[in-house]
Every structure is written in structure tokens, then in C-alpha cells.
Amino acid sequence: MKKSIILLLILGSQILISCNQKPDVDKILKDQETKERIFKSIAENHEYMTEFMETMHNNEHAMQMMMNNNMMMNNMMGNKNMMYQMMNDSTKMHNMLQMMHQKGIISNTCFQSCMENMSTKKTSDNKE
Structure with a gap:
């Protein structure tokens, strides 16, 4: 009886621990279909897109990329x-x-x- 209680406690704790694991974002985004579904969900949802744009504005790398694209467009339009x-x-x-x-x-x-x-x-x- 003691063995089965200990076994149940160990099994139960393992189940609870495995439920709390966070997904590996890089692993998820490597799957092209999943990545496209995520991007589409963000693009089609006003609230998600607003949050995404705020995140981009607070990210130096994203801002640099947007500025480079704008400079390229301005150079083309100016020529x-x-x-x-x-x-x-x-x-x-x-x-x-x-x-x-x-x-x-x-x-x-x-x-x-x-x-x-x-x-x-x-x-x-x-x-x-």
C-alpha cells in the first residue's frame, strides 16, 4: 500500500511538472506551416497587430530594418x-x-x- 501511494505521488508530480513546461519558441517557428499560421493570425487580428507593432517600435533591430526599407524606397522614388x-x-x-x-x-x-x-x-x- 505504501509503495502504491509513493508511486502515485511520483507519477502525479511528474505529470504536474511536465504540464508546466514552456514551449520552445525557436522550435515552433522552425515549422514553416506553424510559423505562417502564427504570422497570419497576428496580421488578421487588430489587437495582436497593435501589440506586435508596439514590440517592433521598442526593438532597435526592427526599427533599423524599417528605416533601411524606407531609405531604399526614398532612393528609388527620388531617382x-x-x-x-x-x-x-x-x-x-x-x-x-x-x-x-x-x-x-x-x-x-x-x-x-x-x-x-x-x-x-x-x-x-x-x-x-
Whole structure:
């Protein structure tokens, strides 16, 4: 009887200890499907996104990355010759829009709209 009580106490304590373990965040984020679900959940939830943005603003590395992206965009927009060439080269324009979409600079809706506009422009240019 004493042995079974001791065994139950040991088993019970092991169960309680295992329930209190924190998940390994790096391990969770290495699974691409799980990571995408987490990112999507954050992006689609206003409260989560607000908290995430506050966290980014308080993180030096995140702020540096955002500043670098802004500088790159400002440099591109300030270079009129390069912008003119890109606007007249559908391959370059498509590549730039795709890169911006992948980096989260433009939304999926904006990307699709730009693709449609480029397609319409290409069609109207061919008619002339």
C-alpha cells in the first residue's frame, strides 16, 4: 500500500511538472506551416497587430530594418530616371512589385491591382 501511494505521488508530480513546461519558441517557428499560421493570425487580428507593432517600435533591430526599407524606397522614388525606365519595362516593374509584395511593403490587394493595371496598360499600348 505504501509503495502504491509513493508511486502515485511520483507519477502525479511528474505529470504536474511536465504540464508546466514552456514551449520552445525557436522550435515552433522552425515549422514553416506553424510559423505562417502564427504570422497570419497576428496580421488578421487588430489587437495582436497593435501589440506586435508596439514590440517592433521598442526593438532597435526592427526599427533599423524599417528605416533601411524606407531609405531604399526614398532612393528609388527620388531617382526619376530609374523610375521612368522601370515604369516602361514591364519585367522590371513586375519584379519590383513582386519583391515589395514578398517583403510586405505592399498588400496582396495592391499587388493584384498593380498587376491588373500593368496588364491593361500593356493591352492598350499594343492597340496603338
